[in-house]
Every structure is written in structure tokens, then in C-alpha cells.
Amino acid sequence: MSTVFHVDIVSAEESIYSGPAEFLVAPAEAGEVGIYPHHTPMLTRIKPGSVRIKAPLQEEELIYVSGGMLEIQPDVVTILADTAVRGANLDEAKATEAKKRAEEAMRDRTSSIDYARAQAELAESIAQLATIQKFRKRGH
Amino acid sequence: MAGSREVRNKIKSVKNTQKITRAMEMVAASKMRKAQERMKKARPYGEKIRNVAAHMSRANTEYRHPFLIERDTVKRIGIVVVTSDKGLCGGLNTNVLRMALGKMKAWEGEGEQIEVCCIGNKGLGFMNRLGANVASHVIGLGDSPDLEKLIGSVKVMLDGYTQDRFDRVYIFYTRFINTMKQEPVMEQLLPLSDERLRSGEGPKGQKGSWDYIYEPEAKPVIDDIMVRYVEALIYQALTENMASEQSARMVAMKAASDNAGSVIDELTLIYNKSRQAAITKELSEIVGGAAAV
Numbered sequence: 001m002s003t004v005f006h007v008d009i010v011s012a013e014e015s016i017y018s019g020p021a022e023f024l025v026a027p028a029e030a031g032e033v034g035i036y037p038h039h040t041p042m043l044t045r046i047k048p049g050s051v052r053i054k055a056p057l058q059e060e061e062l063i064y065v066s067g068g069m070l071e072i073q074p075d076v077v078t079i080l081a082d083t084a085v086r087g088a089n090l091d092e093a094k095a096t097e098a099k100k101r102a103e104e105a106m107r108d109r110t111s112s113i114d115y116a117r118a119q120a121e122l123a124e125s126i127a128q129l130a131t132i133q134k135f136r137k138r139g140h
Numbered sequence: 141m142a143g144s145r146e147v148r149n150k151i152k153s154v155k156n157t158q159k160i161t162r163a164m165e166m167v168a169a170s171k172m173r174k175a176q177e178r179m180k181k182a183r184p185y186g187e188k189i190r191n192v193a194a195h196m197s198r199a200n201t202e203y204r205h206p207f208l209i210e211r212d213t214v215k216r217i218g219i220v221v222v223t224s225d226k227g228l229c230g231g232l233n234t235n236v237l238r239m240a241l242g243k244m245k246a247w248e249g250e251g252e253q254i255e256v257c258c259i260g261n262k263g264l265g266f267m268n269r270l271g272a273n274v275a276s277h278v279i280g281l282g283d284s285p286d287l288e289k290l291i292g293s294v295k296v297m298l299d300g301y302t303q304d305r306f307d308r309v310y311i312f313y314t315r316f317i318n319t320m321k322q323e324p325v326m327e328q329l330l331p332l333s334d335e336r337l338r339s340g341e342g343p344k345g346q347k348g349s350w351d352y353i354y355e356p357e358a359k360p361v362i363d364d365i366m367v368r369y370v371e372a373l374i375y376q377a378l379t380e381n382m383a384s385e386q387s388a389r390m391v392a393m394k395a396a397s398d399n400a401g402s403v404i405d406e407l408t409l410i411y412n413k414s415r416q417a418a419i420t421k422e423l424s425e426i427v428g429g430a431a432a433v
Binding site for chain 2: 041083102105
């Protein structure tokens with residue numbers, strides 16, 4: 001029976017911690033949980049807070065996580081940390097914002113097409129003018 | 141000597157262009173390294189969350205998340221198109237957009253409705269010109285993409301799926317194979333295919349029925365995991381796309397610099413020839429004049 005388990009703390013953007021541990025404390029949603037080896041498989045959300053890891057023959061280490069998920073298996077503990085501050089309302093707000101942005105873009109589409117066409121016409125006429133000027137210079 | 145002056149000006153302008161392309165090549169090379177690192181860093185999260193999702197899909201039988209349920213009829217399709225924000229990167233965006241366009245036409249031919257989520261400026265411009273139905277978009281992600289910026293637009297698509305606005309969601313992006321090779325790919329995002337989940341390793345030494353303890357409840361926890369899993373998939377696609385973009389740009393700029401070099405060589409040859417011709421003409425005139433005296 002091993003007295004250590006493997007801990008991985010990863011976020012979508014990078015791997016934060018990976019190594020063996022004897023004991024770990026994490027801020028689960030329902031309250032802090034302390035984990036020793038051979039814990040029952042468990043899956044829970046964690047709140048923003050610090051994760052305390054006691055690696056063998058080392059000082060305890062504190063790692064801050066801004067929420068995420070905690071997965072426990074008898075010999076592996078994985079913390080999937082969030083990089084962004086999450087919350088149902090916050091996500092909802094972001095989604096509405098994104099939707100609004102898309103709708104606005106849809107509405108502006110005609111005007112942006114006009115703008116692009118005007119720009120193209122402008123470029124064309126500038127080129128024409130430049131050519132005319134060149135011709136004039138040559139003529140005189 | 142009017143001709144030779146024009147040639148000289150042309151040489152100068154090509155040299156200036158070459159300076160720019162060479163600088164861009166170098167910038168792209170350094171950004172590529174960072175983008176590749178970012179891509180590698182994003183991998184562990186993707187693998188871990190896939191394992192968790194795989195365990196979950198096998199373990200929990202009382203609640204099956206809608207993302208896992210295959211639908212019989214496919215009427216409406218959502219697609220996520222990942223492109224770069226900036227151009228000058230060879231055929232990168234063109235290739236992925238051509239693939240998307242081909243698929244869209246095929247689906248439309250089968251009478252399916254399509255909504256698009258554009259990640260990256262180039263794709264958005266293309267879809268707008270096409271007159272496609274753009275449900276959401278993210279642009280201006282910069283060199284270091286934040287997951288935070290993606291959340292809103294991705295949620296629009298995920299909600300669309302859970303609320304039956306889509307029956308299927310696909311993602312198009314450019315997969316990074318190596319510096320010289322990138323290829324456009326289409327992957328099914330939703331419903332999550334069993335294949336994808338099965339490729340995750342099974343629980344060590346444990347077979348059969350075992351389940352997690354869910355705290356506080358199974359449903360919200362599973363919902364969260366699934367949303368994060370799909371987000372992680374999209375984020376990974378984005379980081380791959382960015383690594384592809386930088387390496388494609390580096391290669392394109394290298395080719396441009398090389399081409400500029402050969403153009404300069406050719407122009408220099410023309411310039412020297414015309415100068416030599418002018419000198420010869422002058423000489424023969426002088427000789428002719430002297431002979432006449």
C-alpha cells in the first residue's frame with residue numbers, strides 16, 4: 001500500500017503542479033476537504049481558494065486556484081483549475097453580450113459592405129488620377 | 141537614361157519590401173515558438189478533462205448529459221470556424237474556409253440550416269461577405285488567447301445545442317502538424333462522439349461499474365465538466381490554429397523574401413545591361429564623330 005498519491009493541477013492555459021503528495025486540502029464547494037491516499041472516487045466543484053499540498057519530505061505548499069473541478073481517484077487527484085472567474089450569471093452575461101455583438105454586426109453588415117465598396121471605389125479613382133497625372137507630366 | 145532610372149527605383153522599392161518581409165519572417169519565427177509552447181501547455185488540461193469526462197460517461201447511468209446523446213434527425217447545424225485575425229500567412233485561412241464553404245454548401249443542399257460562430261477576424265469577414273448566419277464571433281484575440289474571451293461566444297453555441305437550436309456542432313480549424321505542414325480539419329464537437337471519449341485511458345485496474353461520489357449533486361457537476369470539456373476542445377483548436385498561423389506566416393514570408401531576392405537579381409541584370417548599352421552607344425557616337433572630323 002502506497003502512502004502517497006499523484007496530484008495534478010492543470011488549467012486550460014498551463015500545467016500548474018504535478019507531483020506526489022501525502023496529503024492535500026482543497027476548498028470544495030460544500031466545505032474544505034482533506035484527502036489522504038485511497039480516497040473514494042469523488043467529483044466536486046471547488047471554490048476560489050488555496051490548495052494545500054504536503055509532498056513527502058517537503059514543506060507544505062500552497063497553490064491558489066480560482067475555482068474549478070476536483071476529481072479524486074484512489075491514487076490520483078486532479079484539479080482542473082479555471083483560468084477565468086466563473087459563475088452561471090457571469091457566463092450568461094458574457095453569452096448575452098456575445099449575442100448582442102453578433103446581432104449588431106449583422107445589422108451593420110450592409111453599411112460595412114457599403115463602406116468596403118466606397119473604399120474600393122476611392123482607391124480606384126485615386127489610381128486613375130495618378131495615371132492621368134503621369135500622362136500629363138509626360139505630355140509636357 | 142530614363143529607363144535605367146526607373147529600373148533603379150524599382151530595385152529600391154523591391155529591396156524595401158524585402159526588408160519588411162524579412163522582418164515579418166523573423167517576428168513570426170519567434171512568435172511561432174511561443175505559440176507552440178502554449179499549444180503544448182494546453183494539452184495536459186485537455187487530456188485530464190477528457191479522462192474525467194470519459195469516466196463519467198461510463199460511470200453515471202442515471203443522468204446522461206445532452207452533449208452525449210446522439211440525435212436521430214439533423215436539421216440545423218452549428219459550426220465554429222477558427223481562423224487567424226491577420227492575413228499574410230499563405231493559404232492558411234483560405235484552405236480552412238474553403239473546406240467550411242464546401243461542407244456548408246453540401247449541408248445546405250440537403251436542406252439543413254446553418255449558424256456560424258467565427259473565431260478570428262478573417263473568418264468573420266468571409267462569413268459576412270457570404271451572407272451566412274453568424275450567431276456569435278470573437279475577434280482580436282491577440283497572441284496569447286484567453287479562455288475568458290471565448291466563454292461568451294462558445295456558450296451561445298452550447299446553449300443553442302441544449303435548447304435544440306442545433307442538432308450538431310462542428311468545428312473547423314487548422315491542425316498543426318509541423319512547421320512546414322498544417323492542414324485544415326473538421327471535427328464534430330457535439331454530440332461528443334464516443335470515439336473521442338474512448339480514446340481516453342480507462343481507470344487504472346478498475347473495470348465494470350464504479351461511480352464517483354458527486355458533491356453536492358451529480359447534475360450540476362456533470363454539466364460543469366461537460367461545458368469545460370467542450371471549451372477545452374475549442375481552446376485547444378485555437379492554440380493549434382495560432383501555432384499554424386505563425387508557422388504558415390513564417391514560411392510565406394520566407395518565400396516572399398526569396399522571391400524579392402530573385403526579382404532584385406533580375407532587375408539588376410536589366411539595369412546593368414541598359415547602362416552598358418548606353419555607354420556603348422555613346423562610345424560609338426564619339427568614335428563616329430571623331431572619324432567624321
